Amino acid sequence: MRTQVVIVGAGPAGLLLSHLLGLEGIDSVLVERQTAEHVQARIRAGMLEAGTVELLRSVGLGARLDVEGMEHRGIHLQWPGERHHLDFVDLVGRSVTIYGQTEITKDLMVAREKAGHPAYYSASDVALHDVTGSPSVTFVDADGAAQRVDADVVVGCDGFHGPSRLSIPSSQVWERAYPFAWLGVLADVAPSADELIYAWHPDGFAMHSMRSPRVSRFYLQVAPDEDIAEWSDDRIWTALATRLAFSGWTLETGTITEKSVLPMRSFVTTPMRHGNLYLAGDAAHIVPPTGAKGLNLAVADVALLARALTASFRGDDTLADAYSETALQRVWRCTHFSWWMTSMLHRHGDDFDAQLQLAQLRRTVSSVSAATELADNYSGIPL
Structure with a gap:
């Protein structure tokens, strides 16, 4: 040919x-x-x-x-007791x-x-x-x-x-290998939030995402050598509910159809x-x-x-x-x-590192210039 x-x-x-x-x-x-x-x-x-x-x-x-x-329009950034929305359209004019x-x-x-x-x-x-x-x-x-x-x-x-x-x-x-991985979960349940939630937590990072109005995608920070067999559906939902917990908000659960560990x-x-x-x-x-x-x-x-x-x-x-x-x-x-x-969202290092991460998160949601920098990169540099 x-x-x-x-x-x-x-x-x-x-x-x-x-x-x-x-x-x-x-x-x-x-x-x-x-x-x-x-x-x-x-x-x-x-x-x-x-x-x-x-x-x-x-x-x-x-x-x-x-x-x-x-x-x-944007994403939610969260840590224990706080959840903040960054509106990309308001910040950079892109969704x-x-x-x-x-x-x-x-x-x-x-x-x-x-x-x-x-x-x-x-x-x-x-x-x-x-x-x-x-x-x-x-x-x-x-x-x-x-x-x-x-x-x-x-x-x-x-x-x-x-x-x-x-x-x-x-x-x-x-090349850089990170000292953690993601446990990814696909579930037949409507999303519990209007937009993605990126959550810092002492137990490790968690994320609420979605694939459609009827299918949700979740991620949990785990060890790179995590045994997926050790994570029952109940354990996954408990960890997600703990790490994504926020006053007045409920995590809806459903049938988990796929789970895997993704090295970072x-x-x-x-x-x-x-x-x-x-x-x-x-x-x-x-x-x-x-x-x-x-x-x-x-x-x-x-x-x-x-x-x-x-x-x-x-x-x-x-x-x-x-x-x-x-x-x-x-x-x-x-x-x-x-x-x-x-580096900002995944729990690693000691308590000093944790305080640095929280300081960066607070800066990102309280400073227009810091939020704009995140929004500009996340929504994508024009092709």
Whole structure:
């Protein structure tokens, strides 16, 4: 096969890039090691920045989002005895929207099928070749047949464990593992709050989120090596009720349908381009989920890269040559914000550290400039 762009990884980043390139008349082929059903079912991010929402609408992917998405003006910050609302619209003129990654993936898959962009799922033995010259990707397809795709450009949207990142020699890596993890819970219960609650508590961080008017998402700070088997439904609801407790407010409970432990870390690899190979999304960077930046960062990468590749295929390599440096500016800004939110809200260290965290929380909710800084980063730097 021959195409202009072969995209390794058919999650939201890869699917969106294929869609954006297709709108510009640029051919692409997607190669994904998981089944389509697995990709579509992955429960990940659920908060979309204002710029992400605007982009999806502008490229014909906003129909279900506009009906089912839950627009939020801001978030609640809480610690024992206090809960404060930060209104992003008042502070920076931007809102955020709750719309699950699974739903974005569904929308993108439907768009891909309508456009007829080729995609190979359940691919094994995926390998990249000659990325600084005439690149190609080889793999074994779902039927066991060996395949080769020649292209002008290869884009790695295949996450941390994919082959794309490892195809860049002498890359520089920055990484930080945090001394805690999240126990994530999905429950069939209507949200108990109008917007997300980020709660600092002596027992550890807790978060009340949602996926729809009927499904809620919760997180509890736990140890990185926590045994999920030790957390019964009753223990989870008790811990959530304790850490999210607030006078006059009740946490509604329901059937827990999914629970898992998510380690927390920051990871950045540079450069994000090597010859005709480009990295986007988790293949280049991972952030702790506290600031809700993972999916939005991937969208920002892809939006930038789609413009750069479109210009390059039309004879102007300026944006393509600057892609890595330009993308990394946002990556490091969002990495810092995610680290800051994580460090402020998760119980760690001693009682001295706890007092510093509470001082920062009080400053954030009482200072317009501090609240504006959080709102500006959380709602998203414009694409």
